[in-house]
Amino acid sequence: MTNADLIALAAEMTRHSYAPYSHFHVGAALLCRDGRVWTGCNIENAAFGPTVCAERVAFFSAIRDGARDFERIAVVGGEEGRITSFTYPCGVCRQVMREFCGDDFAVIVSDGKEIREIALGDLLPHSFSPADLAR
Numbered sequence: 653m654t655n656a657d658l659i660a661l662a663a664e665m666t667r668h669s670y671a672p673y674s675h676f677h678v679g680a681a682l683l684c685r686d687g688r689v690w691t692g693c694n695i696e697n698a699a700f701g702p703t704v705c706a707e708r709v710a711f712f713s714a715i716r717d718g719a720r721d722f723e724r725i726a727v728v729g730g731e732e733g734r735i736t737s738f739t740y741p742c743g744v745c746r747q748v749m750r751e752f753c754g755d756d757f758a759v760i761v762s763d764g765k766e767i768r769e770i771a772l773g774d775l776l777p778h779s780f781s782p783a784d785l786a787r
């Protein structure tokens with residue numbers, strides 16, 4: 653699966669986004685090393701705290717299904733789902749990725765024209781990980 657394929661799946665997921673407060677619709681597509689893909693969209697809440705990002709919906713769905721070996725995630729978003737700039741994962745999602753992925757895990761983003769690939773190690777350097785608790 654190409655990065656463009658993964659971006660297309662993420663973009664499709666923005667249509668499922670529930671974002672009546674921010675109007676910022678986000679979609680994510682998470683690729684496992686065995687080729688399976690899980691998708692997610694952001695789901696907001698009137699109480700704000702329970703709001704969850706597209707990336708975590710994808711990750712938690714994959715974890716629920718027994719997947720653990722992840723390769724890449726594509727993330728796109730924009731106001732009312734119009735993708736015109738790069739949407740990078742928030743800090744909470746980066747930490748969730750770190751729980752299951754190494755520094756080489758790839759995060760794919762797009763502004764609708766260009767596709768960029770960034771390593772998780774560059775997005776979340778010097779992070780706290782399961783290895784810190786294994787000592």
Ligand SMILES: [Zn+2]
Nearest residue numbers: 705741742745
């Ligand atoms: Zn997030």
